[in-house]
Amino acid sequence: MDTLVDINNVRKVYKRDAFEVPVLNGVTLEVPRGDFLALMGPSGSGKTTLLNLMAGIDRPTAGSIFVDGKEISRFSETQLASWRARHVGFIFQMYNLIPVLNAAENVELPLLLTKLSKKERREHVHAALGIVGLEDRSLHYPRQLSGGQEQRVAIARAIVTDPTLLVADEPTGDLDAKNAQETLDLLQRLNTEYQKTIVMVTHDPKAALHAKRTLHLEKGLLVNGYNLDTMASA
Amino acid sequence: MRFLKLIRRNLFRNKLRAILTMLLLAVIFFFVATLLAILDNFESFSNAGEGANRLVVQSAISLANLLPYAHEAKIRALPGVVDTAKLQWIGAYYKEKSNFFANFAIDVDKMPTVFDDYKVDPKELAAFQADRRGALVGVDLMKRFGWKIGDRITLKRQIFPFDPELTIRGTYVHPVQTTSVFFPIEYFDQSLPAQTRSEVGTIWVKVKDPKQMAAISQQIDAMFKNSDFPTETFTEKEFQQNFMSMMGNVKLLFTAVSTCAIFMVILLAAITMSMSARERVTEIAVLKAIGFEQRLILGIMLTEFILLTLIGGAIGSFGAHFLFLFVDAGKMTQGFLQNLGVHAKTLAVCMATAAGIGLIAGGLPALRASNLRVVDGLRRVV
Numbered sequence: 001m002d003t004l005v006d007i008n009n010v011r012k013v014y015k016r017d018a019f020e021v022p023v024l025n026g027v028t029l030e031v032p033r034g035d036f037l038a039l040m041g042p043s044g045s046g047k048t049t050l051l052n053l054m055a056g057i058d059r060p061t062a063g064s065i066f067v068d069g070k071e072i073s074r075f076s077e078t079q080l081a082s083w084r085a086r087h088v089g090f091i092f093q094m095y096n097l098i099p100v101l102n103a104a105e106n107v108e109l110p111l112l113l114t115k116l117s118k119k120e121r122r123e124h125v126h127a128a129l130g131i132v133g134l135e136d137r138s139l140h141y142p143r144q145l146s147g148g149q150e151q152r153v154a155i156a157r158a159i160v161t162d163p164t165l166l167v168a169d170e171p172t173g174d175l176d177a178k179n180a181q182e183t184l185d186l187l188q189r190l191n192t193e194y195q196k197t198i199v200m201v202t203h204d205p206k207a208a209l210h211a212k213r214t215l216h217l218e219k220g221l222l223v224n225g226y227n228l229d230t231m232a233s234a
Numbered sequence: 235m236r237f238l239k240l241i242r243r244n245l246f247r248n249k250l251r252a253i254l255t256m257l258l259l260a261v262i263f264f265f266v267a268t269l270l271a272i273l274d275n276f277e278s279f280s281n282a283g284e285g286a287n288r289l290v291v292q293s294a295i296s297l298a299n300l301l302p303y304a305h306e307a308k309i310r311a312l313p314g315v316v317d318t319a320k321l322q323w324i325g326a327y328y329k330e331k332s333n334f335f336a337n338f339a340i341d342v343d344k345m346p347t348v349f350d351d352y353k354v355d356p357k358e359l360a361a362f363q364a365d366r367r368g369a370l371v372g373v374d375l376m377k378r379f380g381w382k383i384g385d386r387i388t389l390k391r392q393i394f395p396f397d398p399e400l401t402i403r404g405t406y407v408h409p410v411q412t413t414s415v416f417f418p419i420e421y422f423d424q425s426l427p428a429q430t431r432s433e434v435g436t437i438w439v440k441v442k443d444p445k446q447m448a449a450i451s452q453q454i455d456a457m458f459k460n461s462d463f464p465t466e467t468f469t470e471k472e473f474q475q476n477f478m479s480m481m482g483n484v485k486l487l488f489t490a491v492s493t494c495a496i497f498m499v500i501l502l503a504a505i506t507m508s509m510s511a512r513e514r515v516t517e518i519a520v521l522k523a524i525g526f527e528q529r530l531i532l533g534i535m536l537t538e539f540i541l542l543t544l545i546g547g548a549i550g551s552f553g554a555h556f557l558f559l560f561v562d563a564g565k566m567t568q569g570f571l572q573n574l575g576v577h578a579k580t581l582a583v584c585m586a587t588a589a590g591i592g593l594i595a596g597g598l599p600a601l602r603a604s605n606l607r608v609v610d611g612l613r614r615v616v
């Protein structure tokens with residue numbers, strides 16, 4: 001099996017004034033290419049921290065993280081930034097669209113860091129908005145969109161550069177059941193149809209059912225691995 | 235630049251705040267540009283005789299004490315002196331006392347030699363020199379009162395006991411002194427009581443070599459040191475500066491006031507900019523997560539802040555520029571500020587200062603925002 005994310009005995013300690021807060025206490029995890037992994041666990045167990053580490057917006061205190069064969073835990077800030085631009089798509093709980101940019105402009109943002117021409121950028125934006133089914137809203141500003149639509153624009157922004165890895169931190173946490181369902185269906189489609197590797201943090205067991213497998217974190221440790229097969233046969 | 239749209243949208247994200255900040259800068263820069271224009275005006279006035287190689291001889295006692303005509307011939311005889319001219323400041327006015335302009339009685343024959351920087355049409359000069367009550371008038375003054383050549387004008391007495399009745403025979407062009415009236419000194423002299431005739435306030439000396447100005451100046455004063463009418467000789471520039479010394483330390487005052495104003499603007503702009511940077515902590519974290527590097531974020535934010543102050547500064551200083559282009563400050567100040575204008579140099583200084591304000595006020599907020607750690611920004615713990 002082709003491993004995309006390879007996390008080895010990763011520890012993360014936050015320093016708060018004189019205190020040291022251990023958050024991850026030796027996590028080892030492999031995410032194969034094409035996986036759709038759900039991370040679950042109680043609040044404060046370190047889910048977001050783990051996700052941030054594999055997405056390269058934070059660095060481990062100890063241990064190593066390889067993504068697509070590159071040891072990103074050794075990268076400098078600048079290296080990480082350009083690596084993220086090419087390899088990671090982010091989806092947040094609060095959508096985090098830029099309010100002064102319309103949907104198309106928000107989706108275009110990551111492309112501004114590439115060498116693509118204006119015309120090529122427009123084509124990519126159009127395609128990404130097409131995948132999430134919002135071509136007709138491309139000129140709407142975030143405040144003119146519903147929460148579900150905002151999240152779909154955010155997903156378009158995350159996939160527009162065709163990243164290697166998609167990370168989603170409670171992508172449905174702020175949505176009603178119907179919009180949550182649509183968002184999860186969309187993520188699932190990105191995984192099956194477009195072979196996107198997705199790691200999703202969620203509190204919602206129903207959301208986790210859309211993933212191929214689910215891992216549980218507790219007090220900074222992975223407890224055990226379930227997957228759909230074991231759950232189905234259970 | 236592909237990030238310009240983002241910068242522009244961020245600039246006007248909070249419209250009211252952006253507009254108020256720009257207005258504040260506009261008001262301050264209107265004020266500063268105007269002060270600088272006034273200083274420029276004084277400066278150019280005292281530089282009026284620049285390169286004309288002229289000395290001004292006056293009584294060592296005071297400008298109100300006169301010198302005998304006899305002094306002139308002795309001065310003209312000095313080696314290195316090209317020519318001399320008697321000139322008397324009259325201080326008369328036209329119709330209203332508030333119509334402020336300079337008027338002089340002068341040796342009309344010496345206009346071409348001593349005052350060769352005053353450009354006059356040869357025919358008009360001849361007509362002026364031929365009329366013992368002729369007047370030569372600066373072009374801007376002609377415009378101000380709507381005068382034409384051939385018009386008869388009467389100036390009203392203020393210091394000397396006569397009202398000059400003159401016929402305008404010609405106009406002159408000069409880069410700085412554009413609103414004076416000259417008329418023959420003989421007319422002035424004959425209008426005075428017999429015992430005060432043949433005396434004059436200043437004798438202007440045209441010198442051949444500028445390097446000799448200081449030496450000749452000393453020579454003149456030495457020559458009359460023990461006479462009944464001792465002299466004090468200045469370069470034309472010193473003379474004008476003395477004349478303007480009533481302005482006292484205007485330059486210092488203006489500079490101090492402008493500096494205070496700009497300092498205040500920096501503080502206020504810094505407050506606004508750190509507020510607007512703070513509001514965007516999460517967004518900046520998102521941009522960084524997407525892959526925007528620290529330097530890029532810094533550049534984007536600084537550009538925005540500098541644009542903000544540049545636009546405000548431009549509105550203010552160009553506003554002053556165009557206002558003085560279309561509004562005659564000379565008329566508004568009764569001739570006190572002739573040809574007031576915000577010149578290109580002043581505009582450049584204002585724009586550079588405005589950009590500097592953006593850089594200084596926005597530097598720290600932009601740096602802080604761009605150095606934000608992504609995870610902290612996303613958690614909004616800052």
Ligand SMILES: Nc1ncnc2c1ncn2[C@@H]1O[C@H](COP(=O)(O)OP(=O)(O)OP(=O)(O)O)[C@@H](O)[C@H]1O
Nearest residue numbers: 014016021023042043044045046047048049050609
């Ligand atoms: N930047 C930080 N500085 C200090 N402590 C931090 C920081 N980030 C996280 N922590 C601490 O680390 C622990 C784990 O945080 P994390 O956000 O990973 O939890 P989580 O599992 O995502 O929780 P939730 O389900 O509430 O989102 C928490 O106790 C949190 O207070």
Ligand SMILES: [Mg+2]
Nearest residue numbers: 047048049169
């Ligand atoms: Mg979390």
